[in-house]
Amino acid sequence: MAVAKQKLSVPFDYDKYLRKDKLPHIWCPGCGHGIVLKSLLRAIDNKELSKNDLCMVSGIGCSSRTPGYVDFNTLHTIHGRAFSFATGLKLAKPSLKMIIATGDGDAMAIGGNHFIHTCRRNIDMLIIVYSNAIYGMTGGQFSPTTPIGSIATTSRYGNVEPPFDICEMAKAAGATFVARGTAYHTQELERTFTEALGHKGTAVVEVIDSCPIYFGRMNKQRGASEMMENIEKNGTVSVKQVDKLPAEKTEGKLVRGILHRVEKPEYCEQYDKLIVAKATK
Amino acid sequence: MxxxxxxxxxxxxxxxxxxxxxxxxxxxxxxxxxxxxxxxxxxxxxxxxxxxxxxxxxxxxxxxxxxxxxxxxxxxxxxxxxxxxxxxxxxxxxxxxxxxxxxxxxxxxxxxxxxxxxxxxxxxxxxxxxxxxxxxxxxxxxxxxxxxxxxxxxxxxxxxxxxxxxxxxxxxxxxxxxxxxxxPEPGDLEVIDRAKPDCDPEDYKPYDDKHLIAPLAPFGEGYRFHVTGLNHKEDGFPTNDSEMIDINNRRIMQKIDDNIDDICKNDESNLEDAEIGIFAVGSTSRSAKFSVNAARKKSIKAGLLRPLTIWPFPDKAVGELAEKCKVIIVPELNLGQMVNEVKRVAAGRCEVVGIHRVDGEPIKPAQITELIEKYS
The missing domain is CATH 3.40.50.970 (Thiamin diphosphate (ThDP)-binding fold, Pyr/PP domains)
Incomplete structure (x- = not known):
């Protein structure tokens, strides 16, 4: 059988990290958020991080419900401000290992200012943007990453606004690790998260995800599997291949993989090194 | 020292x-x-x-x-x-x-x-x-x-x-x-630190309704709990259970209501025999104090109630003032915020009049004195 030939993953104990009594989760059938969480938990395990040190902070939206399901120190805050709550926590207690769960609306619209300044400070945290180009929790309104022309409940005639490129935004704002993954390429996403968790500074990982219930239904992508196929075949191209492929094969596609990685002083370390050292001299 | x-x-x-x-x-x-x-x-x-x-x-x-x-x-x-x-x-x-x-x-x-x-x-x-x-x-x-x-x-x-x-x-x-x-030197003023849990982390409930105010564990010290702005149960996780929502929403109010005497604090001057009461805070209360002293020199029975806790509102102190005074004067640097609260508490037991100023200038003693003398 074909399946038998595939390299199967080592059995993995997800229960170790989940609050099992809080399941089932609220995500709709076909939503990719659970897949993203799975890759994250495997990456956390790869890095052997302590649950007592892990702190997951989120804002509002479907993706922001992630903290409720993981057995860490967890904070579900208000719309768009997860970065700021997390900045306070991290500065007050630098031993915390911060992970932000946010969405394209939470991070790019209402939280845009905080996103930019968090990247600029290069404070040590992993920001995961579950990017499905729609406001799912409120029933399918267009977001700052909705493609032009797409239908949403507030863009019935087609969206007229150009979308943000989250990764370009993160890089421009000063994030020192920027990557893009998808809910389809799960092993690649696990590797990306593992790298991101090992990075010192602000790491942004945009995960291209799908919302079949709202985005798909309104945009003639009728099923979850169809949307996943679309991510695989039409949506993205690996950063390793992008330069080798002819232009017509990469045009309009988002590039997957680690897009930007530089070493720069991290905020909390700089605080101790520059401010505390001078203040206590 | x-x-x-x-x-x-x-x-x-x-x-x-x-x-x-x-x-x-x-x-x-x-x-x-x-x-x-x-x-x-x-x-x-x-x-x-x-x-x-x-x-x-x-x-x-x-x-x-x-x-x-x-x-x-x-x-x-x-x-x-x-x-x-x-x-x-x-x-x-x-x-x-x-x-x-x-x-x-x-x-x-x-x-x-x-x-x-x-x-x-x-x-x-x-x-x-x-x-x-x-x-x-x-x-x-x-x-x-x-x-x-x-x-x-x-x-x-x-x-x-x-x-x-x-x-x-x-x-x-x-x-x-x-x-x-x-x-103040260390020890001169009381300093209170939040209660921290001493239970096993497995048993910790951040909103345990056995307590009116449950101990709060800091993040990162072994008590892995959940905090959400959604209505939540005593374990901190969101709930749609109307009974739990009601309990929690009432408890966060009750913890203040049950401790009003501990939270409220007033400074009173010349209130024992006062017939004209002044209710004022901040810089305005300083003008009011000057006016009360000036009135007393003229044997006018004026007194000042100066709350140091404005919320929760000092209903008890204002009620007592309304019982003994014929008028409560409420000078404030707005167009009428505290005055309506004083009227609510006085509930017709005495007259309540405001002095309001929103021109960026303080309320001066002369303004308050004028009203005190009018009612004397």
């Missing part, structure tokens, strides 16, 4: 009080007329193992302040009218999630950008009703530089004790006034 006397500005005294109370975290955004608080904290906190951060806006400042507190540090932010408006959603989050923190609002003229360098008392109602939903509110109203120090310490104490944000409201005049004050 001789008491340490110092000439100090109101905002400096605020920072001094915060440090005395053990504040170790400050997140803020520059805004007139409160900025001195941030400036001093930025210098002093790093010397004392604390953290200061200037955030990108007022909303982020409030959020980071709550974050600092959840990490276990006593946390402060300071602002003024427009910034106080921006902080309101996160302030409500702190009320529901029961995260202690202190918010200083040095009141300036409004609405909108208003008169940034002028005094006002127009955020009295915002301090009570600024954020959406029913929620507990504690707000303190110091009127002297010494009091700003003392009341900032008390604000931290109440916040830590009741696991709720506490607002300190003082007008720009008091914030920028300089007066000689006594810096």
């Amino acid at each position: 001789a008491a340490k006397k110092k000439l100090m500005q109101g905002n400096e005294a605020c920072a001094e009080g915060a440090l005395y109370a053990g504040c170790k975290f400050y997140a803020g955004y520059p805004i007139t007329p409160s900025t001195e608080v941030a400036e001093i904290m930025s210098v002093e906190l790093p010397k004392r193992g604390g953290k200061f951060i200037q955030m990108e806006d007022e909303i982020a400042s409030m959020a980071a302040t709550i974050g600092g507190s959840l990490a276990g540090l006593k946390s402060l932010t300071a602002t003024s009218g427009p910034g106080f408006s921006l902080k309101q959603e996160a302030l409500g989050y702190a009320c529901l999630t029961e995260v202690p923190c202190v918010v200083i609002n040095v009141m300036r003229g409004g609405p909108s950008t208003g008169y940034p360098t002028g005094p006002s008392q127009s955020d009295i109602m915002q301090a009570k009703w600024g954020t959406h939903g029913d929620h507990p509110a504690i707000a303190l109203t110091p009127a002297y530089v010494q009091e700003i120090l003392d009341e900032t310490v008390r604000a931290f104490n109440l916040s830590e004790k009741y696991r709720t944000p506490v607002v300190v409201l003082y007008d720009e005049i008091v914030g920028h006034m300089r007066e000689p004050i006594t810096i």
Whole structure:
């Protein structure tokens, strides 16, 4: 059988990290958020991080419900401000290992200012943007990453606004690790998260995800599997291949993989090194 | 040891009080007329193992302040009218999630950008009703530089004790006034730290309704719990159970209502035989005190009730005043906020009249004296 030939993953104990009594989760059938969480938990395990040190902070939206399901120190805050709550926590207690769960609306619209300044400070945290180009929790309104022309409940005639490129935004704002993954390429996403968790500074990982219930239904992508196929075949191209492929094969596609990685002083370390050292001299 | 006397500005005294109370975290955004608080904290906190951060806006400042507190540090932010408006959603989050923190609002003229360098008392109602939903509110109203120090310490104490944000409201005049004050020595003033759990982490419930106020574990110390702004159960996780929602929503109010006598604090002068009562806070109460003294010299029986806690409202003290006076005069630097509360409590037992000013000038003793003499 074909399946038998595939390299199967080592059995993995997800229960170790989940609050099992809080399941089932609220995500709709076909939503990719659970897949993203799975890759994250495997990456956390790869890095052997302590649950007592892990702190997951989120804002509002479907993706922001992630903290409720993981057995860490967890904070579900208000719309768009997860970065700021997390900045306070991290500065007050630098031993915390911060992970932000946010969405394209939470991070790019209402939280845009905080996103930019968090990247600029290069404070040590992993920001995961579950990017499905729609406001799912409120029933399918267009977001700052909705493609032009797409239908949403507030863009019935087609969206007229150009979308943000989250990764370009993160890089421009000063994030020192920027990557893009998808809910389809799960092993690649696990590797990306593992790298991101090992990075010192602000790491942004945009995960291209799908919302079949709202985005798909309104945009003639009728099923979850169809949307996943679309991510695989039409949506993205690996950063390793992008330069080798002819232009017509990469045009309009988002590039997957680690897009930007530089070493720069991290905020909390700089605080101790520059401010505390001078203040206590 | 001789008491340490110092000439100090109101905002400096605020920072001094915060440090005395053990504040170790400050997140803020520059805004007139409160900025001195941030400036001093930025210098002093790093010397004392604390953290200061200037955030990108007022909303982020409030959020980071709550974050600092959840990490276990006593946390402060300071602002003024427009910034106080921006902080309101996160302030409500702190009320529901029961995260202690202190918010200083040095009141300036409004609405909108208003008169940034002028005094006002127009955020009295915002301090009570600024954020959406029913929620507990504690707000303190110091009127002297010494009091700003003392009341900032008390604000931290109440916040830590009741696991709720506490607002300190003082007008720009008091914030920028300089007066000689006594810096308390360690031990002179009570300093309260939040209760921490001593149970097994497995058994920890951050909103355990066995307690009116449950102990709060800092993040990162083995108590892995969940905090959400959704209505939640005693374990901190969201719930749609109407009974649980009701219990929690009522409990966060009850913890204040049941402790009004501990939270309320008033300064009374010449009230024993008063027939004309004045109810005033902040700089206005200083004018009122002058007028009361002047009236007494003319044998007019005037007295002053000066609340240091404006929220919860001092119903008991105002009720007693309404019983004995023929009139309560309420001078305030707004167009009528406290006066309606006084009318509510007086409930027709005496006349209640306001003196209101929104031109950026203080209410002067002559204005109050004129009314006292009219009723004498």
